[in-house]
Amino acid sequence: MLVVKSLNAEHKDLVHDVAFDFYGRRMATCSSDQTVKIWDLNDDDGEWVCTASWKTHCGSVWKVTWAHPEFGQIIATCSFDRTAAIWEESVSDSGHGVHSTWIKRAGLVDSRTSVMDIEFAPKIQGLQLATCSAGGVVRIYEAPDVMNLNQWSPHYEINCKLQCSCISWNPSPSRLHAPLIAVGSDDPNPASGGKVFIYEFSANTHKWTRVETLVTVTEPVHDLAFAPNLGRSYHLLGIASKDVRVIALKPTKQDGSQGQSSLTSFEVRQAGQFDDHGSTVWRVSWNLTGTILASSGDDGCVRLWKANYLDIWKCISVMRGDAVENVGEAEETNNSIQPCGGTASGQHTARYFKLAPTAHPSHVPWH
């Protein structure tokens, strides 16, 4: 059974990204209205409360991302205005409760084109941040002194040669794996070849090198995400393109003669390819255990994918966004959302309601 809560995002324009903090108790939203809002989960009633809202950029804010809490309460944003920015929360206790303000610690202005995606590295790599731009450049920044967020040095610049749309760090916490970044391109020309690039960092040469191009993905890629790795011997990459792809990257064993400086090579296996959306897929995201992939596409659906114990991926749930005609009515009933799909009684007026399945009546777990 699914339970849905809805809340007003309070943004004056479309929301582009929602990001949860490490614990899932804070949420950041960013929008075309150039602002970012921070939401905190209220312990008493489980509601999200907006605790900060401020103008972050001079253009649409595409993405927002949280740093690991070990480094403090830090978010990074990227925007159409060609910049990325790093923000830190400053808490003051005024006597009337704790007040939070977000202070801009750094503006990253190296890009000459719209900055499309941004993500902090796994904490094992220190306070590092990767950005990618529509101009096809991936930049990796680092705060060498984690106690001083005002200093960010652009450590590496990788030219992908194709316009970039999305970036993802391999979150694998293992010390055995060299840092990996996957970059996706939404270049519309299929003739330009593979649209997903894997870069690996070599500690010996201090360089990022492209170790893999997924040649099977030639359509524009709009989003990609490495799955959290809980003891798997391979990495899983979810890709949003014209369909949903799940790609397994298995590092192949290196023989000792090649020496330590050699780069990892991967055995690439397609674990799943689904065109259920029947249209362009825009977003993919994993749950924290890397067991469920959520995808959303132009068919207006969010689909959840899960592998069974034999590692066969299947769609386990579909959520469809339904256009509602009578908006006024929806607002009158105390901000509730009406269940769609016929089988529900339609008498719920509370903010919470149990979502009625539209396919068949039995309650099947979706997790």
Added chain:
Amino acid sequence: MDSISRDTEEKWALPDPVLLGRMHGVVSSLCNSLMVFPHRHRLHHEGSQLEPGKEVRLYQVESFSWLWGRQARKLINESVGTFLSLQKIMQEGGGAEERKPTLVKKCREYRSMIQASMEESIIFEPEEVESDLHAYGQVLYKMELILSLLEILFIDTKPGGLVLNQLVVWVRSHFPTNHEKKSEALESDHPHQHPSYWEIIYGLVLQGSLDDVRQMLSHHPRADTDPFLSMDELLRKMPFYQVYGGVSAAEFTVRWQHWQGECERRLEEGHFATCPKLLTICKILCGDLDTIGSLWDLTDTWYHLMVSTLLYTNPTAKLFHLAGAAQDAIEHTRGNHSAITPLDRILLASMEADTHQVIKECQQVLDNPWFTTHLTDLLYHTFYQQAEFKFLGDLRETLILEYSEVLSGHGSLWQVGVLYLDHCGTSGIAMAQVVLERRPLTSDAVAHKVVQMARDRKFDNVVMSVCRVMGRRALDLDRLGSAIWWGVRSRDAAFTSHIAHKILQRYVEDGKFESSPLLDQLGPAMLLSDTLTFLGKYREFHMLYQDGKYQEAATLLVSLISSKLAPEYFWPVLLLDALPLLKCPKPVITSEQTYELMYLLNNLHTATTTNTEKQNGTATETSQEAFLEKERDIRLALTNNLAKAIIKEGTVES
């Protein structure tokens, strides 16, 4: 028949007014909460894309199951104990014969837990919505029914593999209405006038409760007549197979055939011609399928019908007979009954001995993995090391992961989830680390709990991470003492140095120490970073000075100065601290040490004067000015002390 394939996904609808249904989802947090929002491909536009009057809404979609309810809490907490003790015993090893009694016992423990919470759900919770409560009770009932069947078929297997006796008991205990009605009838003055007197009797016959049947018949006014006496004899003589009764199955079959032959003979001879009701009973005893079939509505379900049929047609039925019998019974009931329910499918799969199918069906019907997890674990241990059941190992791990993932999203049940993960191989360990690391540290108590659980499991990285986060949080709230405590625990040298500097700087500013008791108890932990060592030692100096141990205090102070551990901004403080010691009537600072101090003072003098030339109006300037005023004083004290020290040292030597 339910025409929809069970493998299809579920569909849900979210109404949203903003866009024509273009939704995006972001999965978050361990409990798989999903945030969905309307979205359009990002193209830069001037002006808002929102139509006036519309608002952007976010939808948080979370799975919800009865596991979250208060009723299930006891079930969860009790079952973890049984689960853990089962794992422990199974790890200790032993042969199949040693394992079996444990497995049967544990299976019964699970069943009694389910029954207990079923009873509770009936008694309590009057304020709950009735339909919800009813549904919850139903789920529990079905789980118990399935588990008890599986116990008979796979876990509590008897020598020879004869299952019917247990199945009869299973049917009796799950369809108690006949026995209840029997007591009701017997309590009345004229039992035979009970409106369903004969129905009760037929029901009891179909459940094999022949003694009860005889008791009922004896209350009939014609109980002394021949047909009744004849029936009583048949009922009394029906043989029941007993596993340990000393009678072999073959021998039992002979006796049973003899008895049924007797029933058929009396039927043919017309013993019951005068009493059609007894005739029906006799036909049941003879295993007449038409008669049993015609009474099927007394059995409620096909599985009851199946057991009743087998009881009078094939009393030595084994597991492999059940599949066919079940099919027949379903075939028979389908005409009257509607679709096959998921429960039917599970029971059928059990009788077909298709454990894989059973688990799969359970998984799809129940809205949470509590039952499937424990069931799979039981079966895994039952079929331990049997090649055809190899899949159970992987399946068990997957289900345990899933179950503990559900629990880990809960504010207090997450600890239970971690206990399960201890018995789930390498992926369990990886998952336990994630669960612990991602547990929201809502209070110090939670943090301590997480640290302790992580330490018990030797997850050093988790301990470190939690301590760092707590340290950072304390720093954000300006609780420096707490920050340094967590910092030391996390062994983060850079972080503790930073905090130590902050504490020292604050001391320079207002002459007070934050959380001094904490700093005084650092012990060897202070060696983590130079600044922290200095801070700790400096506190030690203060203590010695307060205790009047001037000699030791002076030695420590000078060693602090000469070791160059002190940050530069702290030098003036150290020299000012030396001042009262220098002024002691009896010299406590030797001439050697005085030279050290003089050297430092000179360095400081040059540094300060060059600094003052360089920069103006900084915060440190005021303290530097204050120091310069005192400089004369210090120089004087140094020279005096040097003179005294030299005299003293000279005196001792001679």
